[in-house]
Structure formats: structure tokens, C-alpha cells
Amino acid sequence: MKTKYGLLLFTVYCLTACGEKDNFDATGTFEATEIVVSSETAGKLFYLNAEEGMHFTQGTEVGLVDTVQLYLKKRQLEAQMKSVENQRPDIHRQIAATKEQIATAQRERNRVENLLKAQAANRKQLDDWDAQLAVLNRQLEAQVSSLGNTTASLTEQSSSVAIQVAQIEDQLKKCHITAPISGTVLAKYAEPGELATLGKPLFKIADTEHIFLRAYVTSRQLASVKLGSEVTVFADFGDAQRNTYPGKVTWISEEAEFTPKTILTDDERANQVYAVKIAVHNDGRIKLGMYGEVKF
Numbered sequence: 001m002k003t004k005y006g007l008l009l010f011t012v013y014c015l016t017a018c019g020e021k022d023n024f025d026a027t028g029t030f031e032a033t034e035i036v037v038s039s040e041t042a043g044k045l046f047y048l049n050a051e052e053g054m055h056f057t058q059g060t061e062v063g064l065v066d067t068v069q070l071y072l073k074k075r076q077l078e079a080q081m082k083s084v085e086n087q088r089p090d091i092h093r094q095i096a097a098t099k100e101q102i103a104t105a106q107r108e109r110n111r112v113e114n115l116l117k118a119q120a121a122n123r124k125q126l127d128d129w130d131a132q133l134a135v136l137n138r139q140l141e142a143q144v145s146s147l148g149n150t151t152a153s154l155t156e157q158s159s160s161v162a163i164q165v166a167q168i169e170d171q172l173k174k175c176h177i178t179a180p181i182s183g184t185v186l187a188k189y190a191e192p193g194e195l196a197t198l199g200k201p202l203f204k205i206a207d208t209e210h211i212f213l214r215a216y217v218t219s220r221q222l223a224s225v226k227l228g229s230e231v232t233v234f235a236d237f238g239d240a241q242r243n244t245y246p247g248k249v250t251w252i253s254e255e256a257e258f259t260p261k262t263i264l265t266d267d268e269r270a271n272q273v274y275a276v277k278i279a280v281h282n283d284g285r286i287k288l289g290m291y292g293e294v295k296f
Contacts, residue, residue, distance in 0.1 A: 024234065024293035024294060024295055025293075025296045026216055026294050027215060027291065027292065028213050028215030028216060028291075028292060029214060029289055029291055029292065030211050030212070030213055030214075030235070030280070030286050030287070030288055030291075031211065032207055032208050032210075032211045032212070032288055033181070033183075033206060033210075034186065034204055034205070035180050035181060035183075036203075036204045037179075037180060037202050037203050038200055038201050038202060039065060039177070039190075039198060039199065040198065041065055041196070041198060042065075042196060042197050042198050043066035043175065043195070044193070044194075044196070045063065045065055045066075045190055045191070045192055045193065045194050045195070045202075046063075046064040046192060047064055047192045048063035048192055048202060048203070049062050050062045050185050050188055050202070051188060052185050053184065053185065054185045055183070055185075056179035056182065056205070058181050058182045060179045061176050061177065061178050062177055062179055063176075064175060064176055064177065065174075065177070066175070070171050070172050074169065077161055077164050077165045077168065078165065081165065084157045085154075085158060087154055088154050089147050089150055091147045091148070091151065094147060095140060095143050095147070098139055098140045099140065101136050102133065102136045105129060105133050106133060108129055109126065109133060112129055113126055177202060179205060181207050183206050183209070184205065184208045185203055185205050186204045186288075187203060188203045189201045189202055190202045190203070206288065208282055208288065210279065210282070211280055211282050212277045212279050212280060213247065213280055213294060214276075215275075215278060215294050216257060216275055217273065217274055217276055218272065219273075219274070225249060225252060226249065227249055227250070227252060228248060228249060228250075229249045229296065230247070230248055231246075231248070231294050232244060232246065232294065233245045233246070233247040233278060233292055233293070235285070236291040236292060242293075243285060247280045248278065249277070249278055249279075250277050252274060252275075256274055257274065257275050278294055
């Protein structure tokens, strides 16, 4: 009987102590932006230096997928592009001979014209040189057109190969696994030597420096919560130990998280809660999943 009575007194004491605890406007847990990094190509995973707890800055290379076949393909395309460029005609050199013939024919035509004026030549000779000049000019036009078409065709081939080279370079770049954000590795899903397939998860990383507290407020509190508001956040480390951090409201849910029955009483309306996110700068002590409180 005494034991039961003592237990009852202890329970009452605990409830009274809890009632004297600081009142907070909302409570929740600390979360962070988490990204699962997956393989963007298929091949053998050469290495993956992304152990749990390791911190990386954005863009740091942490792994590599086999690049041999892609590299050889790139070399082949580069050789093909060089071959195409070697076939490109030198238009100025190839039409130089025809231009020289036109210049010679023009000089002879002018000489005959002068002789005709001096009545030392006949009209037929001048007409013959005019006809020859016309033929040579048509040959030059055809030659320039043909060489231009050849050059344009080779340019298209070169552009096509250049696009393929760019595609290979993009695939080679994707073989180098990098950290998409600055943060800490939370989980590792693959090991070196395994076959990385397209879309296979490799590791999970989170920005543990810029975290947020996901808390819940009632519909009555919602009127006093605004985006951009400066608030005070308390991180609960247990044993009544709390650290205070400045925070800022960055997101408010548009819908209630917990919807009661269609017909609501005043008490039930108070049960409607809305999620809010409060950005907090982590000093390294706050861990993901810890409980926190906020005062608006």
C-alpha cells in the first residue's frame, strides 16, 4: 500500500515539474536537405571515397566509374575529325590555275582588239577569244560552286563528329562522381569494384551546416507566423540542457498536416496544425533528428 502511495506521489511530482517547464510556441525535429547521389553512367566503380561522416565541399570528386571505353571512343572520333579536316579543299589554290588561264586569255583578247583597231587582225579572232573567255569564266564558276559544296559537306561532317565528341566528353565527365552540395555523407550504398548501373544510388549527403527545424503550429498561431520572421530556436540535448539559436521562418505549409472530421467543433479546429520550416545555422552540435522548440 505504501509502495503504491509513494508511486502516486512521484507521478504527481513529475507531472507538476513538467507543468512548470518553459512553454514553447511550437516543437519539432531538426532536418537537413538530403541528396541521394546516383550513378549517371554504367561501368565498374573504380573507387568511392565517401565514407559516412566525411565532409565534402561542393564539386569535390569522391568517386570514379570506368572510363576506358569512352576514352577510346573519343580518340576514334578525334581521328575521324582529323581525317575530315584533311579532306577540306583549298579553294584558292585549286582555282588559281583557271584564274591564270582567264588572265592570259584576257590579255590575248585585248591584244587582238588593239590589232583589230589597227586593222592588223580580223573580227573572228576577237570573237574566238571572247568565246574562250566565256568558257573559262563558266568553268571557274562551276569549280567554285563544286568546291564550295564539298567544303559545306565536310563542314557538316566535322560538326556532326564534334557533337559526338562533346557527347563523349559529357559522358566522361559523368564518370567522375562529385559532391553536389557542401555537406556530410550520411550513408554509403556502393563499394569499389561493384558494377555501377545508370541510376544506382551511391551515397547520401546532407547540408548539416544550414539545417532547419520542422515545427507545427495551430491555426490560431498561424496568424502570428510570417515568412522571414526572426525567431528563437532551442535545441534539446536532454537532461534539461538546451542551446539557443537564432532562426528565420522560410516556409509555411499551405494545408493542415492533420485534418479532422468534416464537421468541426471549436476544440477540433484547434487540432489543425500547419508545418513550418525555420532555418538555423548549425554550430556543429545539432544532430539531425534531435528535438527542438521555437518561440515566435
